[in-house]
Each structure stands twice: as C-alpha cells, then as structure tokens.
Amino acid sequence: xxxxxxxxxxxxxxxxxxxxxxxxxxxxxxxxxxxxxxxxxxxxxxxxxxxxxxxxxxxxxxxxxxxxxxxxxxxxxxxxxxxxxxxxxxxxxxxxxxxxxxxxxxxxxxxxxxxxxxxxxxxxxxxxxxxxxxxxxxxxxxxxxxxxxxxxxxxxxxxxxxxxxxxxxxxxxxxxxxxxxxxxxxxxxxxxxxxxxxxxxxxxxxxxxxxxxxxxxxxxxxxxxxxxxxxxxxxxxxxxxxxxxxxxxxxxxxxxxxxxxxxxxxxxxxxxxxxxxxxxxxxxxxxxxxxxxxxxxxxxxxxxxxxxxxxxxxxxxxxxxxxxxxxxxxxxxxxxxxxxxxxxxxxxxxxxxxxxxxxxxxxxxxxxxxxxxxxxxxxxxxxxxxxxxxxxxxxxxx
Numbered sequence: 001x002x003x004x005x006x007x008x009x010x011x012x013x014x015x016x017x018x019x020x021x022x023x024x025x026x027x028x029x030x031x032x033x034x035x036x037x038x039x040x041x042x043x044x045x046x047x048x049x050x051x052x053x054x055x056x057x058x059x060x061x062x063x064x065x066x067x068x069x070x071x072x073x074x075x076x077x078x079x080x081x082x083x084x085x086x087x088x089x090x091x092x093x094x095x096x097x098x099x100x101x102x103x104x105x106x107x108x109x110x111x112x113x114x115x116x117x118x119x120x121x122x123x124x125x126x127x128x129x130x131x132x133x134x135x136x137x138x139x140x141x142x143x144x145x146x147x148x149x150x151x152x153x154x155x156x157x158x159x160x161x162x163x164x165x166x167x168x169x170x171x172x173x174x175x176x177x178x179x180x181x182x183x184x185x186x187x188x189x190x191x192x193x194x195x196x197x198x199x200x201x202x203x204x205x206x207x208x209x210x211x212x213x214x215x216x217x218x219x220x221x222x223x224x225x226x227x228x229x230x231x232x233x234x235x236x237x238x239x240x241x242x243x244x245x246x247x248x249x250x251x252x253x254x255x256x257x258x259x260x261x262x263x264x265x266x267x268x269x270x271x272x273x274x275x276x277x278x279x280x281x282x283x284x285x286x287x288x289x290x291x292x293x294x295x296x297x298x299x300x301x302x303x304x305x306x307x308x309x310x311x312x313x314x315x316x317x318x319x320x321x322x323x324x325x326x327x328x329x330x331x332x333x334x335x336x337x338x339x340x341x342x343x344x345x346x347x348x349x350x351x352x353x354x355x356x357x358x359x360x361x362x363x364x365x366x367x368x369x370x371x372x373x374x375x376x377x378x379x380x381x382x383x384x385x386x387x388x389x390x391x392x393x394x395x396x397x398x
Contacts, residue, residue, distance in 0.1 A: 002118050002151075003110035004194040005229055006083035006187055010068075010142065010393040011179075012168060013078050017044050019170035023177065023388035026145050027051045028206075044076050046390030050144045052136070061139035068140055068393075079395070085187040086167075086392060087160050088233055090385050091176040094243055095360075102242065102385075103160050104235035105182070105190050106146060108394060109199070111212055111228050118198040119149070121205060122366070123376045133210040138217070143231035143394035146387055147204030147211075150237040152197035152367070157236045159190050168391055175385045179392060194234055200370040202235075202383050231394040233387050237370075239363045245382040246283070246360045248343050249322065250352035252333040257296030257354040260329070264294060267325035268303035279340035279347075279357065286359050292318045296347060296354035303356070315369060318358040319380040336379045 012022055024030065024038050024047040038047040048055065052064035071077040086106040094100040112119045136144070163186070166178040182190060201208055211230035218227045235241050253260055264270050273285065273293065277300040282293045291304040305313075305321040313320035326332050335352060337343055343355045361381050369376055 001195040002112075002149075002197075002199040003229075004085065004105065004107040004191050004232070004234060005110060006085050006191075007108045007226075007229075007231075007394050008080045008083050009086065010072065010077050010079050010395050012044070012390065013075060014168055016076050017042065019168050019177075020172055022046055023170045023172060023390040024050055026204075026386055026389055029386065044071060046144070046388075049140065049142075049393075050389045059139075061135045064136060065140045068142055077393075080181075084184070085182045085190055087162055087178075087180045087182055088387065088391065089160075089162070089176075089178045090387065091178075092243075092385050093174060095245065100243060102235055103157055104233045104241070105156075105160055105194075106179070106231065106233050106392065107191070108226070108229035109147070109149060109232035109234070111208075111215055111230060113212060119208075120198050120200050120370055120373060121375050122150075122200045122202050122370065123205070123380055124378050133207060134213050134217075137210060137214050137396075141396040143211075143396070145204075145207065145389040146231040146233045147208050148202045148383065148387065149199040149232050149234045150202045150242070150366070150370075151194055151199050151234050152237050152370070153193045154236075154238075156190070156193050156234075157238070157241055159186060159193060170388060170391070172388065173385075177388050177391060198370070199234060200237065200366070202366075202381070203386070204232075226396040237363065237367055242363055243384050244360050244363060244366070245338060245384055246286075246358040247319070247379045247382045248283075248337050248340075248358055249356045250335040250337055250343065250346040251296075251326070251354040251356060252335070252352045253329075253354060255329075257294065257299065260296070260354050261294055261301045263329045264301070264303060264325055267309045267321070267328065268305055270294075271302040271304070273300040273302055279343040279355070283340050283357050286357050290359075292322060292359065293357045294354060295343075295357065296352075315374070315376060317361060317365065317376065317380060319361075319377045322356055322358070323377055338382050338384075 021042040027050045049064040052060040054060045056063040056066035089103045091101040168179045170177045215227045286293045294301045312324045346352045
C-alpha cells in the first residue's frame, strides 16, 4: 500500500520574500533564458538550487548546497519544528475558459521500485540523463521539487479543505498556488486514505528513479530512513481535479507533408480538411472530429486509425497509433510540444516540415490503463498547471 509520510518542511519565510518572486517551474521545463530571468527576479529564487550555476562554488551542485545552508542560516528559509503533511491548491483558467482548481496533498511518498507495490508508473519514459538530479540530491540532501502522483482513493479531495491562512501563496502566469499545513487529525485521515488504493505517477518519473538511485547509493533500507521516500504531490484521480492536455508532435521527415499524408494512408483513413490550417483551430478539430490532425504547408488532414493500426498499437490512443505509423514510415524525427503556438512556431521556423496535433487523453483512459497496471506510450499526457518548485522543500537530514 502507498505510504504518504509527514515531514519537517524547509520553506520560505513570507515576511522575508515575495512568494511570486522566489517560486519557479520544474527544472525540466526551464531553458537557459528563462533560468536567467528567474534568477534575476530574486537572489533567493528557487531556480538557483533547482537548476544551479557555480555561484558559491565552482561545483554547481556544491553551490546549491551552500545556498540552502546560507538561506536557512539567514532566516530566509524556515525549517518546521514538527512533521506534517501540506495541502496544495492550484487555481487557474482551464482549457475551456472556465475557472478550475486542482487540490492535493504534499508529503513524503515511500519509495517502491517500478513494478513492485502500489506506486505505479503512468507512462514509459524517454531516455534522459539522470546523473544531474542524482548529483544535486547527493550534494544538497534536499528534495527540491515533487513528483506528481494520482490517487485512486475516492473522496480524497474532500479531506483537503484549507484551515487557517496559507503558509505561502504565489500568483504566477495566471495560476494561484497556495500551500498550507494540515492539522494532525486531518493529516492522519489523509495518510490513511492514500494507503487505500494505488498511486499512479503522473509526472516526475525521472525524479522518482533518481530517488531510488540515491537510496541505493546510501544503502538505505526500511521506511524509517528519509532516503526511502521522495517529495510528492498527491491528487485524486478524478475529472474535477485534473486538467489533461495533449502533447503534439513536430515531425521532421524527408517527405513533404502531402507525401507524408499519402504514406499515412497505410495506417489511417486520411481526410483532407477545408479551411485555414491554423494550429489553434486544428487542435479543436482533432477533439471535435475524433482523430489527430496532420498539418504542414498550409494544409491539414484528419487521421482516423484503421483497425489494423489499432490492433498493432500498445494502447487504443492517438499517441500509440501515431507511433505505429511513424515507425512504419521510417526516416522521421519527432519533437514533442505542448501547445498550438509551439506547433505554429516549429512549422514557421523550419524546425519541422509537418506536425500532428493529438487529442487529449481522458481521465477515464488514464484510470483504465493504470488499473490494468499497464503504461501509456511516452509523451501521451500533459498535466497542467505544474506545481511550483519552492512552495516547500523536503530536507533528508535534520
């Protein structure tokens, strides 16, 4: 059963810093320019320890460790006196324009190796260097950002009402992030609820694997060791709590888009679409017409998977159907993007000659695959908004 454990958080003192200026996106969505802009906002911005540069030491990981020590010594960071769990709410405008919120609980999720226990991977991951995160964790002994887990326990959200004032509140890019401490009774109920059903890792698979590698390096054994858990945000797996977007594909091929459309006919029913090939409009059409849309050169085609493609795919999902087709066509390179604006930019810049806009996976599909203990193909789901790094940190040492 999943074990969500309380911990003594290390968090910013809101009387010393402006939360808006110190929180940052997760490291893996921050490029060099944004990293520089975030660091310029505040000497205490979390990006300085999440994606460190050699500020305090020639070794950038040692520099991050020294910054943590300095910020705590100077009172910019406060270490809680007692272990607890923390509520976390993100309020934002959804894809349809309505106001939504995602509410979860942050705690220390006990580690379980992939394929064992009830913490289940959601997607197969693409190859990615993990030495960077492992070296950062080894140097700082701090979980800087959470993995994101989805709990199958019904009614978890109802336990997470805010009591009192938020310990930290930040509004960034139109999203309001709030974090508060749960009282002891509520924390106990939440931990018990999380233990009732499996947790699906929605985001942060590489951070989870890094935590496992660190625990192995430390020779840790048993849930009593801080190394045997990782900072996690747990949200109930229900439509009301989740905003799931698609991940589109920029396709670089020797084939022009029209020729690629012809090749796609081996795997899909291919229907030309009339009107302007505007990526924002095409994303809507993919949802309304029931299939991914291929575009490039000012034209667009609706793709509906043939029965043979569905049978060949690992799951009945757009991402899996497209993977079958691209593998069969060959000589293609794929870049993953999260928005129509990135599709438009990629096509306009020549970074890719074609693009495929996919439909968003439903929460029901996520649940079905998870309950069957299978994994979705890589880059199938984009959960938004992302929890901010710096709302709190989890130290692994006293």
